[in-house]
Amino acid sequence: MIEQTTAEDSLQRQRAGSIYLCLYGHFYQPPRENPFTGILPIEPEAIPYANFNEKITAECYRPNAEIGNFSSISYDLGPTLAAWLEVAHPEVYRLIIDADRLHRARYGVGNALAQAYNHTILPLANTRDKETQILWGLLDFRHRYGHNAHGMWLAETAVDLECLDLLAQHGVTYTVLAPWQAATSIDPTEPYIVSLPSGRSIIVFFYNAPLSGGVSFDWNTTSNADLFAASYLAGHLVKSKQDTGEAQLLLIATDGELYGHHKPWRDKFLSHLITTGAPDYGFEVCTLERFLLLHPPTKEVELRVPSAWSCGHGVARWDTGCECTEGDSSWKGHLRQALNHLAERGNALFEQYAGESLSNPWAARNAYLALRNGWETPESFWTQYGKEHRLPEDAQLVQRTLLLLEAQYYLQYSFTSCGFFFEDLDRIEPRNDIAFARRAISLLWQALGIDLQQDFLRDLQSVQSGRTHVTGAALYRQLPIVKEGLLPPL
Numbered sequence: 061m062i063e064q065t066t067a068e069d070s071l072q073r074q075r076a077g078s079i080y081l082c083l084y085g086h087f088y089q090p091p092r093e094n095p096f097t098g099i100l101p102i103e104p105e106a107i108p109y110a111n112f113n114e115k116i117t118a119e120c121y122r123p124n125a126e127i128g129n130f131s132s133i134s135y136d137l138g139p140t141l142a143a144w145l146e147v148a149h150p151e152v153y154r155l156i157i158d159a160d161r162l163h164r165a166r167y168g169v170g171n172a173l174a175q176a177y178n179h180t181i182l183p184l185a186n187t188r189d190k191e192t193q194i195l196w197g198l199l200d201f202r203h204r205y206g207h208n209a210h211g212m213w214l215a216e217t218a219v220d221l222e223c224l225d226l227l228a229q230h231g232v233t234y235t236v237l238a239p240w241q242a243a244t245s246i247d248p249t250e251p252y253i254v255s256l257p258s259g260r261s262i263i264v265f266f267y268n269a270p271l272s273g274g275v276s277f278d279w280n281t282t283s284n285a286d287l288f289a290a291s292y293l294a295g296h297l298v299k300s301k302q303d304t305g306e307a308q309l310l311l312i313a314t315d316g317e318l319y320g321h322h323k324p325w326r327d328k329f330l331s332h333l334i335t336t337g338a339p340d341y342g343f344e345v346c347t348l349e350r351f352l353l354l355h356p357p358t359k360e361v362e363l364r365v366p367s368a369w370s371c372g373h374g375v376a377r378w379d380t381g382c383e384c385t386e387g388d389s390s391w392k393g394h395l396r397q398a399l400n401h402l403a404e405r406g407n408a409l410f411e412q413y414a415g416e417s418l419s420n421p422w423a424a425r426n427a428y429l430a431l432r433n434g435w436e437t438p439e440s441f442w443t444q445y446g447k448e449h450r451l452p453e454d455a456q457l458v459q460r461t462l463l464l465l466e467a468q469y470y471l472q473y474s475f476t477s478c479g480f481f482f483e484d485l486d487r488i489e490p491r492n493d494i495a496f497a498r499r500a501i502s503l504l505w506q507a508l509g510i511d512l513q514q515d516f517l518r519d520l521q522s523v524q525s526g527r528t529h530v531t532g533a534a535l536y537r538q539l540p541i542v543k544e545g546l547l548p549p550l
């Protein structure tokens with residue numbers, strides 16, 4: 061195999077600099093901590109580790125960080141995962157964050173991207189929630205990496221034009237999409253400009269679907285990095301561009317956990333590919349932002365919207381359900397309706413009561429992440445967002461407003477996309493979304509003594525698993541017991 065490709069190899073080596081390879085890792089896990097205690101449950105399937113966060117850290121985050129892979133790839137580290145890693149494994153966290161700093165020092169641009177905060181399917185969120193998700197993602201990024209993000213990864217690469225416009229409004233210049241999200245013909249070896257109705261624009265990269273799929277799902281594809289570079293990568297280059305020396309980029313985008321967790325030893329495959337395998341075959345390993353610096357896009361594309369990378373039915377997979385998941389997925393629509401009802405009630409109460417102390421409760425919500433995480437002082441927060449432009453003297457009013465803001469925080473969590481991704485309701489991910497909703501109910505109850513639990517349970521009664529026939533209401537009742545007084549009586 062190696063001998064047969066020698067002539068081709070030398071040709072490719074001569075053209076080094078015009079063919080680029082970018083590996084993209086989306087590092088994220090569904091948040092699973094008990095929202096009342098912040099503690100991750102023991103997960104017996106993760107044995108010998110206490111839970112999957114620990115297992116995946118040992119198999120993927122740590123080895124990839126220690127071997128230096130993060131400094132050569134483009135990546136995003138989900139904010140909710142980053143918050144856990146920062147406390148549980150600060151040395152691993154530091155290596156991942158520092159990779160972006162090293163890349164900036166070397167190339168002038170970073171290689172980390174932000175992520176919309178709660179892994180929410182943005183096309184299914186209202187405008188206000190879209191903006192909060194994007195702003196929290198950017199705020200979180202700025203805090204962790206010490207500079208503004210230029211790229212943002214969207215959960216499931218789910219887009220519509222409104223969320224792209226909000227990204228552009230807030231300084232995000234690029235994102236990554238699946239090739240089938242383009243409505244006009246594309247060559248995925250170059251980025252494109254999307255012109256938005258507002259007159260703004262944003263750049264999109266389309267990943268190489270066969271290569272990304274091969275790396276994700278085909279064991280043989282990634283058993284040997286040299287072979288992968290020699291026989292798989294080369295076959296995806298555009299011949300006419302090779303002939304003229306025009307720059308082209310092969311982008312392989314996958315979940316980051318693939319490298320070591322979903323596939324053992326793939327951290328070493330990745331390392332070998334980016335340090336030796338790809339360069340030996342003429343590829344310059346590059347990150348997205350660096351590629352933009354070298355070769356800014358010149359062509360425009362129109363998009364299919366709404367669309368996502370893991371559903372062929374717009375974003376129905378996370379909405380009403382579709383045949384992307386096996387069996388009866390009608391529970392998805394009912395669960396979303398229950399969560400929407402709860403959020404509508406919670407939002408109205410927030411606007412009414414938080415509006416007594418905050419001049420614009422929604423603007424305050426967008427800044428709340430920094431206050432709750434201690435990145436901003438209460439004095440500074442209240443000076444900017446308080447009606448009186450200072451911390452109110454009425455301690456009870458302050459306390460109530462903080463509870464209402466925290467309820468908003470958990471309402472955002474309750475739309476985590478993972479709850480809608482899989483085939484059935486009777487799984488940990490939908491249960492977690494219900495648990496986050498319960499936390500919001502508790503906070504609203506503590507703030508105002510208003511019971512939103514009853515109506516939520518009624519709505520959850522019509523959410524039913526097609527497999528075990530358990531209802532959403534039953535799942536709610538099975539959630540861990542909390543201290544008396546924290547929830548309305550059942």
Ligand SMILES: [Zn+2]
Nearest residue numbers: 371373382384
């Ligand atoms: Zn679908």
